[in-house]
Amino acid sequence: MNNPVSLTQFLIEEQRAHGSLNADLRLLLEVVARACKRISIAVSKGALGGVLGEAGTGNIQGEAQKKLDVLSNEILLQANAWGGHLAAMASEEMDHPSLIPGEYPTGGYLLLFDPLDGSSNIDVNISVGTIFSVLRVKEGVEPTCEESFLQPGTQQVAAGYAVYGPSTLLVLTLGTGVHVFTLDRELGSFTLTQRDVRIPEDTQEFSINASNRRHWEAPMTRYIDECIAGKTGPRGKDFNMRWVASMVADVHRILTRGGVFMYPLDAKTAAQGGKLRLMYEANPMSFIIEQAGGKSSTGRERIMAIQPEALHQRVPVIMGSRNEVERVVSYHQDN
The missing domain is CATH 3.40.190.80 (D-Maltodextrin-Binding Protein; domain 2)
Known part of the structure; x- marks a missing residue:
């Protein structure tokens, strides 16, 4: 690409064009992207990083957790705990919402995530990923309780997923189309590689x-x-x-x-x-x-x-x- 657009530049331009993307939401999305880069590195190391195999624990759904399930969950929790943009987080791997540590400020957003979707494929080296959703804190509801998260999908302000495959991709929507970013491993940043993705209406x-x-x-x-x-x-x-x-x-x-x-x-x-x-x-x-x-x-x-x-x-x-x-x-x- 002659004039590559980084994720940061893209978000700043979206912030200027659409008032719904404020500084806190932009920071939140950048932090999630950084966490996905760390997960990508862990996934790519495979057996060399000692991250394959069972963790010996189970999640709330009664499913056996892989080591990378637990590691990915911790990476996302730690990355998002300190920035001041979140009120709480919820993960497929945890029974209840995770609260922001008391020494850090809180913000007006809620983050939900599946830290490593498709983890049954990890040990056979098939693509896996991270899925996330962002909601606003509900007025009049304590943001740290489960009820605060129980909002229909129409209330999402952003959503996305990362694919850890031959290349690492970040797919993102802010409610104004879908855009794809590819991780440039040399630069260590996500670069916009496709704008306004459209799914064909017919298929075979x-x-x-x-x-x-x-x-x-x-x-x-x-x-x-x-x-x-x-x-x-x-x-x-x-x-x-x-x-x-x-x-x-x-x-x-x-x-x-x-x-x-x-x-x-x-x-x-x-x-x-x-x-x-x-x-x-x-x-x-x-x-x-x-x-x-x-x-x-x-x-x-x-x-x-x-x-x-x-x-x-x-x-x-x-x-x-x-x-x-x-x-x-x-x-x-x-x-």
Whole structure:
């Protein structure tokens, strides 16, 4: 790029152009980006850094934690504790919100994050990532309590994710489009490499864990069967299936070239409401997808319109190219 734009320059220009991005929010996003750089370094060292394997602990969801889960969580907590821009943080890896230490000032924002999405792939060297969401502190509610975080996705002021793959990418939305930054390892900074990403409205690619087929509801079985039938089926065209089992990797592929990502409600997840976490995964990814022209739904309602009832609430997720998501939703409505 002849005139590379750093993340800092981009945020300053956005601050000038849009009054909703103030200095505290800009600092918050820069701090999160710095934390993602540290996580990227830890991920890239792999076995050389002694970070592979199980941590011997579990999270609030009862899932075994990887060493990098715990390390990534600590990196994000420590990086954001002292700047004065946050009132509290919440993580997929912690039971309750994390308070800002008493020796530091507090600010008007809340940060939620999945510190290392797709961590089951760490030991086999497949792309993983970090997902984050930013909310404003609710008026009249104690910011350090769980209720303060229970805001619908439409209230997000920013969201993003980092992909730790062959290159490290930071994908960000401030509600004015979606932009991609690539980590320049020599300079140690994120540089803007794509503005205003748009998801194609049509696609011939879907992403789902097909091993769960026997547990699916009828609308999902119908949709996938039609895709698999290809040119000789009712859709009249062939589809490809892709599944990484890392939401960040799967959604980034869809953001880049189109597709539909699905982790639907099924017999295995019905009792808990779904598989993916509303606050740490579904809401921030839905914000990004919608800002890029796509759609996001549970199959029955818009994800970002859901009023959260619990910090670790789970929901079904169907997101990606607009026309395919609308088709899946219509099948749910017909059922």
